[in-house]
Amino acid sequence: DAGVTQSPTHLIKTRGQHVTLRCSPISGHKSVSWYQQVLGQGPQFIFQYYEKEERGRGNFPDRFSARQFPNYSSELNVNALLLGDSALYLCASKSLSSYNEQFFGPGTRLTVL
Amino acid sequence: GESVGLHLPTLSVQEGDNSIINCAYSNSASDYFIWYKQESGKGPQFIIDIRSNMDKRQGQRVTVLLNKTVKHLSLQIAATQPGDSAVYFCAERGAGSQGNLIFGKGTKLSVKP
Numbered sequence: 286d287a288g289v290t291q292s293p294t295h296l297i298k299t300r301g302q303h304v305t306l307r308c309s310p311i312s313g314h315k316s317v318s319w320y321q322q323v324l325g326q327g328p329q330f331i332f333q334y335y336e337k338e339e340r341g342r343g344n345f346p347d348r349f350s351a352r353q354f355p356n357y358s359s360e361l362n363v364n365a366l367l368l369g370d371s372a373l374y375l376c377a378s379k380s381l382s383s384y385n386e387q388f389f390g391p392g393t394r395l396t397v398l
Numbered sequence: 399g400e401s402v403g404l405h406l407p408t409l410s411v412q413e414g415d416n417s418i419i420n421c422a423y424s425n426s427a428s429d430y431f432i433w434y435k436q437e438s439g440k441g442p443q444f445i446i447d448i449r450s451n452m453d454k455r456q457g458q459r460v461t462v463l464l465n466k467t468v469k470h471l472s473l474q475i476a477a478t479q480p481g482d483s484a485v486y487f488c489a490e491r492g493a494g495s496q497g498n499l500i501f502g503k504g505t506k507l508s509v510k511p
Contacts, residue, residue, distance in 0.1 A: 318498060327487050327501030341498045375441050389441035
């Protein structure tokens with residue numbers, strides 16, 4: 286079975302631009318969460334979605350938004366990029382029947398210049 | 399506030415020795431904890447989890463211990479191998495949340511051959 290997939294793997298943007306990151310969960314998983322991992326730190330929670338609705342939001346500005354599609358894939362959008370948005374963006378999926386075991390994708394490395 | 403931290407940022411062990419990675423958490427209401435392994439350039443990989451109603455849980459070569467009295471979590475790796483070299487994160491489920499995990503900064507484990 287395929288794991289969580291994310292695209293693109295790497296991305297370079299300039300300040301002020303916007304970016305869209307994509308995630309496909311493990312087949313059968315209806316919950317998708319997004320995390321930001323700055324170099325040298327642990328992942329920080331951004332959003333959780335399941336059944337196409339936002340179920341949780343971390344302490345991130347409104348420039349960050351996300352959505353989930355009927356096939357449970359998800360997009361993370363970041364507007365007006367700042368240098369500090371440079372990070373590894375991780376997507377994780379879980380089965381609603383599991384306690385909380387989340388499976389992470391390989392991430393998208395975003396560099397803002 | 400909620401936080402998960404680690405006592406040691408780096409740990410170096412000899413191949414074949416046992417490794418112990420420690421983690422402190424601050425939210426006594428957290429009821430679920432996970433250890434992840436992250437290799438360079440990859441997303442976090444689930445190792446083992448434990449619920450707060452347990453003190454110990456064993457997996458293949460790994461054991462997680464939970465001491466709720468002092469809010470301490472540890473990961474023990476038996477017969478450490480070079481392939482165990484990675485950054486290890488503990489994470490807790492945020493109180494009252496359905497999906498977001500709170501990660502610590504991580505411990506880098508280096509295994510010397």
